[in-house]
Amino acid sequence: MPTARLSCQALVIGSGIAGLTCALELADAGFDVVVLTAGEEPDDGNTAYAQGGIVYTSPNDSPSLLEKDIRKAGWDHNYIKAVRFLARQGPAAVKDILIDRVGIPFARKTGGPELQDGEAEFDLTREGGHSVFRVLHCADYTGRAIMDGLIKTVQASTSIRLLCGRTAVDLITSHHHTCALQFRYQRVNECLGAYVYNNATGVVETILADFTVLATGGIGRIFQHTTNADCCVGSAITMASRAGASLMNVEYMQFHPTALYHRSKRRFLITEAMRGEGAILVNSAGERFMTRYDKRLELAPRDIVSRAIVEELHRSDEECVFLDCRTVPHDLPTRFPTIYKQCLEHGISIMKEPIPVVPAAHYHCGGVLVDLAGRTSLERLYAVGECSCTGVHGANRLASTSLLEGLLWGHTAGEHIAQQLHRRKHAEKLLLASIRDWQHPGGRHDEDPALIAQDWATIRNTMWNYAGLMRTEMRLKRAADDLNSLVLHLVEFYKRTPLSKPLIDLWHGSCAASIVAMSALRNKESKGCHYVEASA
Known part of the structure; x- marks a missing residue:
């Protein structure tokens, strides 16, 4: 090359x-x-x-x-x-x-x-x-x-x-x-x-x-x-x-409590400033549920609000909760123009109805x-x-x-x-x-987009289900084992295949996921974003 x-x-x-x-x-x-x-x-x-x-x-x-x-x-x-x-x-x-x-x-x-x-x-x-x-x-x-x-x-x-x-x-x-x-x-x-x-x-x-x-x-x-x-x-x-x-x-991976609930490659963020200006969280029954979790209500730190939402979803077996911003004392299209426009594109008028929201991975x-x-x-x-x-x-x-x-x-x-x-x-x-230029022994052009997509699906599903918002030692061990196996497989593939951007991103992502899962498994203290449920 x-x-x-x-x-x-x-x-x-x-x-x-x-x-x-x-x-x-x-x-x-x-x-x-x-x-x-x-x-x-x-x-x-x-x-x-x-x-x-x-x-x-x-x-x-x-x-x-x-x-x-x-x-x-x-x-x-x-x-x-x-x-x-x-x-x-x-x-x-x-x-x-x-x-x-x-x-x-x-x-x-x-x-x-x-x-x-x-x-x-x-x-x-x-x-x-x-x-x-x-x-x-x-x-x-x-x-x-x-x-x-x-x-x-x-x-x-x-x-x-x-x-x-x-x-x-x-x-x-x-x-x-x-x-x-x-x-x-x-x-x-x-x-x-x-x-x-x-x-x-x-x-x-x-x-x-x-x-x-x-x-x-x-x-x-x-x-x-x-x-x-x-x-x-x-x-x-x-x-x-x-x-x-x-x-x-x-x-310590922080999940944002309020991402717009819709099918999308990237979850659209509903800013916390909206809650700071007076918006409230309600469940599918229209009940303001944060009263059960923290005296700071919707303005509790993000890890607490995110887990409260997950708990509400477990209680109700629903797919999302709702952010009601009709309580905000501002002209919403002026104060939150980006959110107003994005929600309208999904058929949601934030001045008339609450916004469906779910937690999403947000900040490392x-x-x-x-x-x-x-x-x-x-x-x-x-x-x-x-x-x-x-x-x-x-x-x-x-x-x-x-x-x-x-x-x-x-x-x-x-x-x-x-x-x-x-x-x-x-x-x-x-x-x-004395620094060498890049040397790559690989010459086999066997990069398969379907395989790369499947490996990404494995990484993302593993991290979401086993090393996400709610963790257990058993889930983290499963995540670490599965991701380490994937990294070992990709090492060999990486060596024999010429570089491309999709392959570089996959390599970096798989290694990063394995590092996070292993670190989470080693840390036995449940705190903040690293929330580990006690074993039964």
Whole structure:
């Protein structure tokens, strides 16, 4: 298979809020950055789907109050230093980057007093687990607005090369891919870039970099029902694990309580902000059932609301519950235009009838272990956004903290890498020159779309039924055994078959699913998103 080589000072794999923020920080510092995205457009990830908003602050808020809310939602399984860092530095990052630099048009109050800058106050909303109204939003398309602004800013930079239609295959490391023996004897293993599949040409490109940043998003696509984009198959945890980087909390998968119940490849999200504005959950009998489960009712943390819905479905033998937003004191088409339009397309008028909803796999609280600068345990490798584990979310994510985490750690990682490059901490030229281009022994063109589809069905059904919202030790053992067998089978298939994007995605997804199932099986403590039912 033909190859191509290129080099840069920083390689960012992923183009969501975390990856693009990191790239902008590096470009502003004067460095050459390559950003990869697997889709044909840079906005194909989860950020563009984010509806509710991003955590900011309000006059009656404080870092200590936000920290308290995050830790309570996360079952106090959080890394306190990371939570404190987010609570203290996050709002300033929102103002400096999104408001002042990128100019995101967050909603403002109408008819109220103007601030010193002549602008009206922000129209803050509230979501589950929050003590106060502190969430900035752009109606119900906040992620879309943020991505539009970031992409425009990135495309205006002459220091950033944005390469679409590129699927990362594997990370390049000094211990695994050099042809010079002396570098394998070095104690420290270093990440030196990635092998990348060009979706259009079928060429595996060797991209060498002084520093590499994983920003590939989550793992929702390994579950049968998910709100996630197609690209979210767990590629970062698969590649990082193979390269030798540490993972953390990968068993903690958050399910969103309210995804639109309909037949679709991707479940459409009904934002939690709708419940924050007054919408209530009812069962098929029209009964408000959250009164039986938590005193915070619909604004309890997501893991609690999701399990309550599942319990109601078990009680009633129904396929969905309903979100009644007729109690929301707003003009619904104006406040929630995206949801209003999407529901109408499915024959649901949200001003006249409740919305059928079910839980769906939504956000991965674990991932590649990083510190406050986004550094992984592998030298020269960073991870930001949903694919990383900063420790902020603990056992369950507080709503609207994910965009803030991606923004802050993207900024911090870019800043930290820039400091290293300013100190001339470049990868050794002889080492980079010793890296082999991609070598693949396979020549049998026996890739079968039907077999790939069946393997994906096995992964997704196994994860949904055995390692999903409600887990038991027996189910997890079955999941781990079945997925390990599939991975062993795919190893042999992977070796003899030329690469393609469907095959790369399947490989990453199967490995990620196996890693999650094994981690869940090892963790005997039921907490938050990792809810294990006691044995009878």
